[in-house]
Amino acid sequence: MVNLFAGLNPEQHRAVSTTEGPVLVLAGAGTGKTRVITVRIAYLLSEGVPPHQILAMTFTNKAAREMRERVKSIVGKKLAEKLTIGTFHAFCARTLREHAEQLGLQKTFSICDAPDQLTTVKTAMRELRISDASLHPSFANSRISLLKNKLITAKDLLESASDDKEELLARVYERYDDLLRRQCVVDFDDLLLLTGGLLKQNDGIRAAFRDRYRYVMVDEYQDTNGPQYEIVFNIAEEHKNLCVVGDDDQSIYGWRGADIEKILGFEKDFPGATVVRLETNYRSTGHILDAANKVIAHNTDRHPKTLRSAQRAGTPPEVVPCDDEIEEASHVVTDIGRAIRAQTAKPGDFAILYRTQLQPRPLEAQLRAEGIPYILVGGQSFFDRKEIRDVLAYVRLLANPDDEASLMRIINRPARGVGKGSVDKIIGLATLHGESAYAATRRALAEGVLKPLASKALEDLFQSLERYRQPEPTDDIVSRIGHLLDEVSYRTEVDRTYRDERARRDRWNGVLEIFDLAENYVTRATSPNLSEFLEKVALAQDDSTDEDPSKRNAVTLMTLHAAKGLEYPQVYLVGVEEGLLPHQASIEEGTLDEERRLMYVGITRAQRRLVISHAKSRSRFGTRNEAMKSRFLFEMTGESPPEDWRPAHPKRSEDLPGTRKTKVSSGSPKKKTQKKTARKKSAARKSSSKQSRR
């Protein structure tokens, strides 16, 4: 075997070679963190540790894939495949399927995505007769998620509720969980929560996991939340062969329940832990790193550290003021276009980073106009499209008949004469008997309480579903899905709904892509089944993007959150304005530190060139708002703000909920019209962007 330690600096060497006992690696941005983890795994293997005893957890699929690839390139395919490397969520989904019985869960449970979660919250509220006015469904939804991530159960909340609103929320939470259980569905948070509970409560399973996974590694440890910590702790508590790697300065998931205290307090959890600091940055040139250091130094609650560049000073970051987001986009794109034409750079060298999903639009338009290839990362567009959700709902019903959200989605799509009346009757029965909507429909059919037309239609639908539910030996998943869609005439429905020829083709192509996905899955899986296929689909949203080799050499557009862990020769950081980069909502919540870390993450993605832009005004909700240069830019350059500069500040609670079409600012400079934004944080996601493939 080659010398694994070649090219490692002394700290990296120590992190790799300390295999026994707890290890905390504080790895600043660009200090070779991934390298350390992968070489460490290779080293463990070379020391004779069997691959199945090694468990490595990541937060994103991308990170997991990259880690496996890199280990593979060192130790070869055969060994690498026996390692357990995956996201927390994937690991948990697998564990839950293996041990479903212990939790009173069907092995075929489905995983509900964000829109389904919201639907379920709404159902819970409807059943409890709670109006949208007393509790916003999206607010309830995000709070429930956060509570789960903080290991607070509905019962806990009910007991500790200090006001009416909290009690209301607790009751919705409780009913929401009941509904999920009834549907045999778990949400993203349950995956972690139930696995944690399983390991904590079931001595046998815990012992088995401890015995099996002797060496545990966790990437991005600063993003660990309560349930994840519980899982890791329960597995590693005894043998203590736990190596966590992270950077408190890059903790940007606090809103999701990530607890920065976990990395700050690791030595308390595991006394005697070896602590390794990686502070030599191999990624960026000196000036860029200076800028990053200056910004992050304004945070107080952190492990103090300063990144040192291993490279020359390079060029300082450029700060470009623009009039509005259109000019900003055109500046960025012209800049990129010029470099590409001059052949000093290729499209793949560039990344354009932004805070929110509403920003990429003008950039996309410009890039397309200039004919520059680009990839839009994130923006869950594909799986949010109506026809995709329809088809997946059908597939989910095959795997799990009790999935109510899915049944309700397709019960009358294509239209088959099952109207509101019939649906209400079914829901009524389901609630009355505390059974799933599927069982309630069966009951309604047996009792003959539905209109003849609806009755006949549902008989047919159920017959089709049941026919393709059981795997025929000769039949694979793909043809089962195909036949089912055939029998319900889904193609006809698509043609009927979309008059425009192009739209029709587009939509149907989307459906065909599901078939591609399924085929792809079948060829890879050892024993293909619907539940596992759906699990892959639910847990892997970024799959389509980076596999496509034709898009390799393209400008990358993504949010700052999505950019963590990545690097590009040239980075454009756009929209660095008060209210946007310290985001308004964060200013209101007092989480400025996390916004600053986001800025820090953005800066440290750049290898040799960083261009930061901000606009004087930006259109939002169709109205134009004035914007101030972000405070972070003053922190970065050390300049002091000019006389007329005003930071964004928390908004008064009294606002005008009735006014939809607000007038464009009347031009009075003292009264700031800049802030008119949503006042609640919401987990709702929209299909705001399209064009993820082609």
Added chain:
DNA sequence: ACCAAAATGCTTTTT
């Protein structure tokens, strides 16, 4: 029960 027109609410970040 179905379709078109009108109102609504959304936009912080993701597994």
Added chain:
DNA sequence: GCATTTTGGT
């Protein structure tokens, strides 16, 4: 500004 949801008419 947009897409989705609700409404009102047939």
